[in-house]
Structures are given as structure tokens and as C-alpha cells.
Amino acid sequence: MALLTLLFRRLNIPLAPHKTVGPTTCLEYLGIELDTLAMEARLPENKLNRMLSLVASFLARKSCTKRELLSLLGHLNFACRVVTPGRTFISRLIEISKGVKSLNYHVTLSQESKQDLLMWHQLLSNWNGVSMFLEAETTLASDMQLFTDASGIGHGGYFRGHWFNERWQHGLTLDSDPALSIAFQELYPIVVASVLWDTTFSRSGSTRRQIPVPDSLQSNVQLNQALVTFQR
Known part of the structure; x- marks a missing residue:
């Protein structure tokens, strides 16, 4: 940074001291904090x-x-x-x-x-x-082993050998209409699986449950095809 500052002075390129930071692995740029160690914005x-x-x-x-x-x-x-x-x-x-x-x-x-x-x-x-920092290629759901779905009653999903489900919380339902918007229904369980995964299955004393495949679903053709995909 000292060498760069000296070079800018010789070239008469002005620097704003209050905006000059470094060297560092975490830098705020245009209002966004960039972390090159965690590789996240x-x-x-x-x-x-x-x-x-x-x-x-x-x-x-x-x-x-x-x-x-x-x-x-x-x-x-x-x-x-x-x-x-x-x-x-x-x-x-x-x-x-x-x-x-x-x-x-x-x-x-x-x-x-x-x-x-x-x-x-x-x-x-x-x-x-x-x-x-997003990858150029899209990661398939089958590669992540993450599948979710939702309805007007609740939401659930499968992630790497574990099942989870839950009824909609009272604060997330419409008083006048029990059916949530399509976007909300479909995206919410993905958020739950991604955000709460550590507390859901990885930590002891979790408030959520690991749910085995119910007997009523063991004969489901599509479900069994998905399970075969997971085991490959």
C-alpha cells in the first residue's frame, strides 16, 4: 500500500485518505462488504x-x-x-x-x-x-440432494437422507385465505432447509425432528425413483 501511495503521488493522482484501506481481506466497496477469506459478499x-x-x-x-x-x-x-x-x-x-x-x-x-x-x-x-460469489454453472437439485415442496397446509423436504416437515406457523398464514402465495409456498421450505440445516439435524437437542419415510409413502413410485437417484 505504501508503494502504491507513493506511485500515485508521483503521478499526481489524488487519493481520498478516508477511503483508502488496506491491505485487508475484508473491504467495503460501494456499500457491500467483500470477504475474500469467507468468499462471500x-x-x-x-x-x-x-x-x-x-x-x-x-x-x-x-x-x-x-x-x-x-x-x-x-x-x-x-x-x-x-x-x-x-x-x-x-x-x-x-x-x-x-x-x-x-x-x-x-x-x-x-x-x-x-x-x-x-x-x-x-x-x-x-x-x-x-x-x-456465484458459480457460472447451475447446481442441480439432484447433486445437492435437496428436494422440497409445499401446500396450503405446510411444507417439507428431503435433504441428504433426512426428511423434515412442518405446518405453516400462525404468523405466516393469511387470516382471510389459508392458502399462501405460490412463490411463498415453494420458496419457504428451501429457505428453511438452507438456513436452519445446522440446527435442524446437526446439533443435539434440536427442536425439529428427523422424520423417517412413512409407510404410506414407501409405495410411492416417484419417491422411490428419487431415492434411487440419491443412492447413486
């Missing part, structure tokens, strides 16, 4: 705490102005750089922002939009820093 702690507080404040409200909602969307769009699954839970908020013209008009925060915000709170709490 994440939100800095101060930005993460600010976004969590902002999302929590919207969850406690029934309405907000369009200006406030657009400000929230700006923060969430920024977080999507490193919280990749979050983009799925932002479109509904964009749609309700189109319901009024003036920035000072109020927008009602529906139960559906609050579900998306609740999902964002979960993602910010658990997925910050797991947005790895």
Missing part, C-alpha cells in the same frame, strides 16, 4: 441493523405514504445484491406502490405485503453473507 453490520429496524417498523404499521414505501423499496433493492432470494418477495410491494399517484398519499399494507416483509426480515436475519 454481505451487508455491513450498520446497514443490516438499519434495514432490519426499517422492515420491523413497517410490519407494525397498517399503512404508509408512497414516498416511505419507495424509500423502503430502495433499501430492499440494494440488499438484493447480496440477499439473492429477496428479489422474489419485492414485486408485490412494487405493485401496491402503483396504487396511488402522489408521493404523499397513503398506501394500505395488505396481509400479503406484510408476509413478504416478514420473509424479508427472515432473509436479512439469516441470509446476509451467504450470497457467495
Whole structure:
């Protein structure tokens, strides 16, 4: 760094001292923290705490102005750089922002939009820093041995020899409609499997259960074909 600084001075290239950091393995660049040891990109702690507080404040409200909602969307769009699954839970908020013209008009925060915000709170709490520098090739579900599905009642999945299932929690269901949105139903068990895997099966005293294949499913043709794939 000393040599580089000397070279810049000789070339009359100005440096901003408050932005000059290094050498280091963890650097904040354009608001994103890059860690070359963990090989991950994440939100800095101060930005993460600010976004969590902002999302929590919207969850406690029934309405907000369009200006406030657009400000929230700006923060969430920024977080999507490193919280990749979050983009799925932002479109509904964009749609309700189109319901009024003036920035000072109020927008009602529906139960559906609050579900998306609740999902964002979960993602910010658990997925910050797991947005790895993405590989060029897509990893198949069969290679990860991860298969999930969901319905209006609950969700479940299979991961490397283990089964898990769970009914929807009360806070994740719609009071007026027991069926969750398709995107939420299908993505939530993947988030559960990814975020909670360590506490689900790897730690003693886990509150979740390892579930053997039920007798009623042992004759399921598709299930048995999947199990054959897992054993290869």
C-alpha cells in the first residue's frame, strides 16, 4: 500500500485518505462488504441493523405514504445484491406502490405485503453473507440432494437422507385465505432447509425432528425413483 501511495503521488493522482484501506481481506466497496477469506459478499453490520429496524417498523404499521414505501423499496433493492432470494418477495410491494399517484398519499399494507416483509426480515436475519460469489454453472437439485415442496397446509423436504416437515406457523398464514402465495409456498421450505440445516439435524437437542419415510409413502413410485437417484 505504501508503494502504491507513493506511485500515485508521483503521478499526481489524488487519493481520498478516508477511503483508502488496506491491505485487508475484508473491504467495503460501494456499500457491500467483500470477504475474500469467507468468499462471500454481505451487508455491513450498520446497514443490516438499519434495514432490519426499517422492515420491523413497517410490519407494525397498517399503512404508509408512497414516498416511505419507495424509500423502503430502495433499501430492499440494494440488499438484493447480496440477499439473492429477496428479489422474489419485492414485486408485490412494487405493485401496491402503483396504487396511488402522489408521493404523499397513503398506501394500505395488505396481509400479503406484510408476509413478504416478514420473509424479508427472515432473509436479512439469516441470509446476509451467504450470497457467495456465484458459480457460472447451475447446481442441480439432484447433486445437492435437496428436494422440497409445499401446500396450503405446510411444507417439507428431503435433504441428504433426512426428511423434515412442518405446518405453516400462525404468523405466516393469511387470516382471510389459508392458502399462501405460490412463490411463498415453494420458496419457504428451501429457505428453511438452507438456513436452519445446522440446527435442524446437526446439533443435539434440536427442536425439529428427523422424520423417517412413512409407510404410506414407501409405495410411492416417484419417491422411490428419487431415492434411487440419491443412492447413486
